[in-house]
Amino acid sequence: MAEKPEPVRVLYCGVCGLPAEYCEFGSEFEKCKPWLIQNAPNLYPDLLKESNAKEADNVSDQLQSTSISSGGSSTSKPEEVKRLPGGKTKKKEKQEVVIEKVVRNKRKCITTVKGLDLFGIKLGDAAKKLGKKFATGASVVKGPTEKEQVDVQGDIAYDIVEFITEAWPDVPETAIFFIEDGRKVPAA
Numbered sequence: 805m806a807e808k809p810e811p812v813r814v815l816y817c818g819v820c821g822l823p824a825e826y827c828e829f830g831s832e833f834e835k836c837k838p839w840l841i842q843n844a845p846n847l848y849p850d851l852l853k854e855s856n857a858k859e860a861d862n863v864s865d866q867l868q869s870t871s872i873s874s875g876g877s878s879t880s881k882p883e884e885v886k887r888l889p890g891g892k893t894k895k896k897e898k899q900e901v902v903i904e905k906v907v908r909n910k911r912k913c914i915t916t917v918k919g920l921d922l923f924g925i926k927l928g929d930a931a932k933k934l935g936k937k938f939a940t941g942a943s944v945v946k947g948p949t950e951k952e953q954v955d956v957q958g959d960i961a962y963d964i965v966e967f968i969t970e971a972w973p974d975v976p977e978t979a980i981f982f983i984e985d986g987r988k989v990p991a992a
Contacts, residue, residue: 815844899923901968901975903991904983905961913959918947920954920968923975930954930972937967965991 815824819836822829824844827836837851845852901919908914920930927944931954935942942956961982969977980991 818843899979901980902983902988903961903964903980905959913957915956915958915960915964916947916953917956917964917968918951918953920972920975921952923972923979925972925975927952927954931956933971934960934964934967937971938963 816822817824817827817830817836817839819839820827820830820832824840824847827833827840828848830836837855840848841851841855899919899922901917901923904916904918906914906916917930917934921927931942931944934954934956938956938958938960940957940960942954944952945955947953965977965980968975968980977991981988982991983989
């Protein structure tokens with residue numbers, strides 16, 4: 805007599821609701837990681853290794869900070885590094901505003917402003933202020949690198965540095981750059 809097959813038991817993620825094997829393809833994988841480490845460590849062994857490595861880094865950072873505060877060696881803290889899935893590392897972005905003029909149809913210009921969000925400025929508010937100040941259309945769009953930027957209609961590069969430093973005092977003039985002939989040129 806043939807054996808009766810058992811039904812397949814599927815473990816669903818408690819965070820995103822997807823089967824645990826498919827969490828990495830969902831939009832909330834970063835939020836799912838702690839749940840997966842605790843409830844399904846055999847599915848993602850790399851996550852377990854990564855969490856153990858982070859714990860080891862935290863312990864070493866604590867030891868290093870206590871030795872610094874107790875009068876030990878005065879080593880400078882290394883640059884912030886973000887870990888991406890797969891073990892790759894990403895350095896923290898420099899805080900700078902990049903302004904570029906793009907010509908289209910031989911006469912019309914669009915001025916793009918990148919990097920305002922790195923100074924804690926909401927791009928929607930910045931687009932609204934720039935549009936009012938220069939009496940033109942301005943919107944927040946995704947650039948070619950999937951980062952959001954503000955596009956302003958017209959060539960406003962002549963007054964924009966002054967306006968940015970007045971409207972948002974947190975942005976120093978030394979952190980503003982223009983793209984001219986493919987090169988980054990400081991505005992100051």
